Amino acid sequence: MNLAIALTAAVLLVAIFLAVPIGRYMYMVYSGERFWASRILAPVENVLYRISGIRPNEEMDWKRYAIALLIFNLFGGLFLYGLLLVQGALPLNPEHFPGVPGGSAFNTAVSFTTNTNWQDYAGESTMSYLSQMLGLTVQNFLSAATGITIVLAIIRGITRQKTVDLGNFWVDMTRTVLYALLPLSFIFALVLMEQGVIQTLSSYIQAHLIAPFSSGGKQVAHQVLAVGPVASQEAIMMLGNNGGGFFNANDAHPFENPTALTNFLEMVAMILIPTALVFLFGHMAKARRTAWAILAAMLVLFIPLALASEHFDLSGNPLFAHLGVTQANLLSLTGGGNMEGVEDRIGAAASALFGSLATATSTGAANSAYDSLMPLSGGVNLFFMQMGETVFGGVGTGLATMLAFAIFAVFLGGLMVGRTPEFLGKKIGAFEIKMASLSILVMPLLVLIGTAIAVSTSAGRAGVFNPGPHGFSEMLYAITSPANNNGSAFGGLSSDTRFYNLITGLCILFGRYWAYLPLLAMAGSLAGKQKVPAGAGTLATHTPIFISLLVGVVLLVGALNFFPALALGPIAEQLAPFATTLTTH
Amino acid sequence: MLRSLRAGLVIFLLLVVSTGLVYPLVVTGLAQLFFPHQANGSLIRQDGRVVGSGLIGQYFDKPWYFWARPSATSPVPYDAENSGASNLGPNNPELIKHVRERIQVLQKADPQAKGPIPVDLVTSSGSGLDPDISVAAALYQVPRVAHAGGISETTMRQLVRDNTTGPFLGLIGEPTVNVLKLNLALHDRYVADKTHGAAGK
Numbered sequence: 056m057n058l059a060i061a062l063t064a065a066v067l068l069v070a071i072f073l074a075v076p077i078g079r080y081m082y083m084v085y086s087g088e089r090f091w092a093s094r095i096l097a098p099v100e101n102v103l104y105r106i107s108g109i110r111p112n113e114e115m116d117w118k119r120y121a122i123a124l125l126i127f128n129l130f131g132g133l134f135l136y137g138l139l140l141v142q143g144a145l146p147l148n149p150e151h152f153p154g155v156p157g158g159s160a161f162n163t164a165v166s167f168t169t170n171t172n173w174q175d176y177a178g179e180s181t182m183s184y185l186s187q188m189l190g191l192t193v194q195n196f197l198s199a200a201t202g203i204t205i206v207l208a209i210i211r212g213i214t215r216q217k218t219v220d221l222g223n224f225w226v227d228m229t230r231t232v233l234y235a236l237l238p239l240s241f242i243f244a245l246v247l248m249e250q251g252v253i254q255t256l257s258s259y260i261q262a263h264l265i266a267p268f269s270s271g272g273k274q275v276a277h278q279v280l281a282v283g284p285v286a287s288q289e290a291i292m293m294l295g296n297n298g299g300g301f302f303n304a305n306d307a308h309p310f311e312n313p314t315a316l317t318n319f320l321e322m323v324a325m326i327l328i329p330t331a332l333v334f335l336f337g338h339m340a341k342a343r344r345t346a347w348a349i350l351a352a353m354l355v356l357f358i359p360l361a362l363a364s365e366h367f368d369l370s371g372n373p374l375f376a377h378l379g380v381t382q383a384n385l386l387s388l389t390g391g392g393n394m395e396g397v398e399d400r401i402g403a404a405a406s407a408l409f410g411s412l413a414t415a416t417s418t419g420a421a422n423s424a425y426d427s428l429m430p431l432s433g434g435v436n437l438f439f440m441q442m443g444e445t446v447f448g449g450v451g452t453g454l455a456t457m458l459a460f461a462i463f464a465v466f467l468g469g470l471m472v473g474r475t476p477e478f479l480g481k482k483i484g485a486f487e488i489k490m491a492s493l494s495i496l497v498m499p500l501l502v503l504i505g506t507a508i509a510v511s512t513s514a515g516r517a518g519v520f521n522p523g524p525h526g527f528s529e530m531l532y533a534i535t536s537p538a539n540n541n542g543s544a545f546g547g548l549s550s551d552t553r554f555y556n557l558i559t560g561l562c563i564l565f566g567r568y569w570a571y572l573p574l575l576a577m578a579g580s581l582a583g584k585q586k587v588p589a590g591a592g593t594l595a596t597h598t599p600i601f602i603s604l605l606v607g608v609v610l611l612v613g614a615l616n617f618f619p620a621l622a623l624g625p626i627a628e629q630l631a632p633f634a635t636t637l638t639t640h
Numbered sequence: 641m642l643r644s645l646r647a648g649l650v651i652f653l654l655l656v657v658s659t660g661l662v663y664p665l666v667v668t669g670l671a672q673l674f675f676p677h678q679a680n681g682s683l684i685r686q687d688g689r690v691v692g693s694g695l696i697g698q699y700f701d702k703p704w705y706f707w708a709r710p711s712a713t714s715p716v717p718y719d720a721e722n723s724g725a726s727n728l729g730p731n732n733p734e735l736i737k738h739v740r741e742r743i744q745v746l747q748k749a750d751p752q753a754k755g756p757i758p759v760d761l762v763t764s765s766g767s768g769l770d771p772d773i774s775v776a777a778a779l780y781q782v783p784r785v786a787h788a789g790g791i792s793e794t795t796m797r798q799l800v801r802d803n804t805t806g807p808f809l810g811l812i813g814e815p816t817v818n819v820l821k822l823n824l825a826l827h828d829r830y831v832a833d834k835t836h837g838a839a840g841k
Contacts, residue, residue: 275699421766
């Protein structure tokens with residue numbers, strides 16, 4: 056467990072260390088000032104604007120910003136949907152995969168356009184290289200950039216006064232891709248390839264086994280290695296909190312995550328931009344101490360839960376205890392613990408930590424089979440998503456929700472002392488609170504109603520793979536993950552059915568747009584207000600009191616809404632193995 | 641409004657081309673220039689033929705080779721076109737059944753092995769393609785492989801050590817043994833001695 060604690064600390068420290076300069080860099084980018092990067096990239100940027108006829112200095116109010124965002128996402132979804140349907144007739148398809156069936160193509164298009172990356176298909180047996188590159192990789196970039204545009208507009212709403220302008224969506228989108236996501240992905244892809252992540256357009260490779268074997272009465276003398284342009288997609292999949300794997304096994308696959316070092320860097324990559332955005336907020340709002348306070352609240356929520364998850368998975372499966380198997384936490388056992396669904400080069404602790412990071416952010420990638428995690432470790436994954444993707448959260452959207460929670464926290468603080476709440480000099484009125492509440496409450500509604508529908512219909516129950524409380528957890532997970540735009544899964548559940556394609560698709564759409572459009576409206580309203588100087592009754596937003604209030608609000612929404620559901624799933628199951636062991640001995 | 645729509649469509653298409661064609665193709669070009677071995681799958685060749693990838697595990701069932709971890713891929717184990725896990729929950733009776741069966745197979749195959757069975761030898765990996773086993777899992781099999789392969793246990797343990805990769809900078813990750821590379825080292829010896837290498841084919 057000491058090694059697990061050290062690993063957790065190392066990931067967080069490296070990420071924060073790198074996020075400070077990246078946050079500063081992104082601040083320079085969006086400020087529009089000339090600096091070293093814009094000297095190189097501004098000519099490219101201007102050419103893009105000239106071709107498309109964008110006037111970069113034109114400002115948009117919240118409605119125009121939101122409409123531009125929706126139109127852009129609609130283009131993305133339609134383009135991807137069409138591409139998947141007709142991939143069979145297009146080039147770069149060496150394995151001759153046919154077009155993706157309509158239901159799955161719809162689900163995938165919705166899922167990738169919204170940064171969810173829920174996958175009801177197995178990549179290496181479904182997607183052509185062209186679909187992976189021109190379809191999925193593109194949306195890995197654009198959906199992440201969309202998240203960042205959302206938080207940019209919200210931050211401007213907080214910082215600007217007496218205006219309706221929240222920025223220019225096309226400019227924010229272009230700059231995010233060109234200055235931030237492309238260069239970072241490029242560097243990360245090179246590092247990943249050095250370690251062994253593949254990047255090729257070759258067709259699948261046949262290997263001749265040195266020791267053929269027979270399986271199911273058939274002689275097997277060859278192994279066909281599925282390959283493809285993986286590194287370029289893997290880099291943005293982690294940095295952009297997408298999480299949709301090139302291969303079915305996602306980051307458990309050795310070609311996506313070949314070494315303990317790539318695993319470490321992929322964990323850092325998941326929280327890198329979400330953390331950098333907190334610092335970006337600090338710069339833009341001239342409120343660096345508030346930014347650190349928000350980061351502190353995230354860490355207070357993240358660290359204990361992640362360590363608990365690692366602890367339970369390292370403890371191993373109690374049902375193996377009397378079978379003559381050792382799960383001891385020794386280096387010679389690659390760390391031991393619960394190894395079902397875990398890769399040896401990664402180990403149980405780093406798998407559980409990866410799971411926490413992938414669900415605390417909206418990445419949803421998996422380097423182990425989450426369905427096989429120990430019950431409470433899987434429960435931690437669920438709980439991180441159910442906190443509304445705020446602990447680091449999705450690229451952009453995480454901080455957006457966290458700011459909504461922060462506004463909620465000062466509102467509660469204001470109620471306690473009987474004063475009008477204010478956040479960074481802006482008075483918080485009824486409209487802002489309504490919009491923040493709307494945004495925060497959509498997700499629990501989707502999750503609880505969706506799960507209720509899944510549980511009470513035969514189509515919902517038909518997908519379940521594991522018996523008992525774990526089967527309930529599978530359904531809860533399958534609704535929680537899309538509704539939070541996360542995309543990870545308890546993979547045993549058969550999700551490529553009409554029922555799950557439809558319900559997860561709807562959860563994704565409502566979870567994305569109903570949660571963030573109200574926040575844009577809130578930003579529009581805040582931008583029109585004048586800043587007031589802080590008075591004696593102002594709740595300072597950088598103190599331990601504020602951090603506690605913020606943590607409390609996030610926990611109240613998560614814990615109170617979902618505790619009954621969690622009790623029926625992971626918690627009931629954690630108690631069950633001991634019961635079985637007791638009755639058999 | 642219409643102008644805005646047109647601008648949006650054009651910038652969308654420009655970004656599609658930059659992130660979906662230019663970026664992955666430039667990365668592919670650089671990959672083939674600087675890291676051709678890794679980018680093409682860390683392939684291992686013998687006599688000009690590809691015998692596998694150093695990163696992808698293979699299934700072995702002959703007693704004179706080290707065995708890899710159980711694999712949940714279908715239709716055959718270690719199917720590198722169909723990666724995937726068992727997805728069995730920790731409390732699923734099916735999981736306990738698989739583990740019990742695997743224990744029986746191992747106990748029958750390794751009667752001289754001492755101590756409890758390392759957990760990674762009875763559980764399937766996340767990808768079904770795990771190239772590694774733990775050091776304990778390799779040492780557990782040493783008596784069987786040495787006996788069946790006609791090589792002393794001391795030499796066999798040395799071979800295991802030679803194919804063990806330590807943690808990165810001694811910090812990140814745990815030591816693991818690459819099963820295919822270890823078995824290829826054995827295969828070379830069997831071919832040289834004209835023993836099981838030929839028999840295995």
